[in-house]
Amino acid sequence: MTLAASPPQRVAVVDALRAVALLPVVVVNWVGYPALPDGGPLSPPAPMDSALAQVLSWLLHGLIAGKGISLLAFLFGYSQALSQTARSASALEHRRQRLKRMAILGLLHGCLLYMGDILTTYAACGWLMLGWMARTMGELRVRLRVVVALNLLIILLTLVLAQMPISGATSVSLSAPSPWSVWVMRNMGHYLGTMLMVIVLGLPLPLLLMTLGLMAGRLRLFSHPRWRPMLARWVRRWWLPALLLNLVGVSVLWPGLQTGDAYATSRYAIGYLYPTMLLLSVAVPALVMACHQRPAWLALLAPLGRHTLTLYIGSSVLSLLLFSGAGLAWQPGTAVVLALALLYWGGGLILAHKLGSRRLPLEAWMSR
Secondary structure, three states: OOOOOOOOHHHHHHHHHHHHHHHHHHHHHHHOHHHOOOOOOOOOOOOOOOHHHHHHHHHHHHHHOOHHHHHHHHHHHHHHHHHHHOOOHHHHHHHHHHHHHHHHHHHHHHHHOOOOOOHHHHHHHHHHHHOOOOOOHHHHHHHHHHHHHHHHHHHHHHHHHHOOOOOOOOOOOOOOOOOHHHHHHHHHHHHHHHHHHHHHHHOHHHHHHHHHHHHHHHOOOOOOHHHHHHHHHHHHHHHHHHHHHHHHHHHHHHHHHOOOOHHHHHHHHHHOHHHHHHHHHHHHHHHHHHHHHOHHHHHHHHHHHOOHHHHHHHHHHHHHHHOOOOOOOOOOOHHHHHHHHHHHHHHHHHHHHHHOOOOOHHHHHHHO
């Protein structure tokens, strides 16, 4: 396979991380599809009596779920910092135009393809962050503390709400066979309801990750050599606690998670993204340093990172065709879906190198 020409390293590292983040996003969206609309982010292991499915599902809950969307949110902020070199009125207008297009694309994606869309949330947070771009690091630290406090309040609130009895019938699975028009209306209703909850309770967490990314980008955390000794010390100190925290947390809830128990899945959904942040704080610097030490890894991964938007939407098109009730309503086992997601990501990697400097349609549209 001929490797595409690499962009400057500080951009290439971000592209490589974006490529890595795409994989867990696709895996979680596909493996968790049978749990929609009420469950998630992942569905119980299938088949239930398969030891392989049990092990894979446990690992996915502990090490994969939430990692992709969290890393993409962080990289969104990091990329905003890298783009700050252009501060003209036209550059600001271009950022606004990109956010408008992202919001439109997210609405269409969420309504017509996949109710778990992340683009709308990222666009909303991006609009909030437009006013933060010119702030000093001191002012950003103040905003960071406020966002952390909001997240703590939301955790407490959701824990209280989770104690309340849930009334009403269980929603019809989006994997249940149904006419396309009926499926779209159900999917759209759940997407809009989810977005309402995100607006009320869900924005502070991605905003926290984007703010951290913005601050890290200002410091050139992934490209300036002065940070590498500090990052190496952090990885050595925290990799084991971060790994254990994620795996032990899942293990405590696993008896309920493996059966789809509502109590266990709700507790997992409330808290799983916070241990994720600690694990990413170790895994991401480790990957960055590995890319610096092994330029071939950087050259391999970076091209895919420039096409993640189209490939993300493409993965939703495939999930609609394969797994939804409007499509084939296929429900393969956990291992099969994981293998399909890996094949899709690998195919995207090959396609990215074949494209060279050319862009896929959505990336070309967003860059206009």
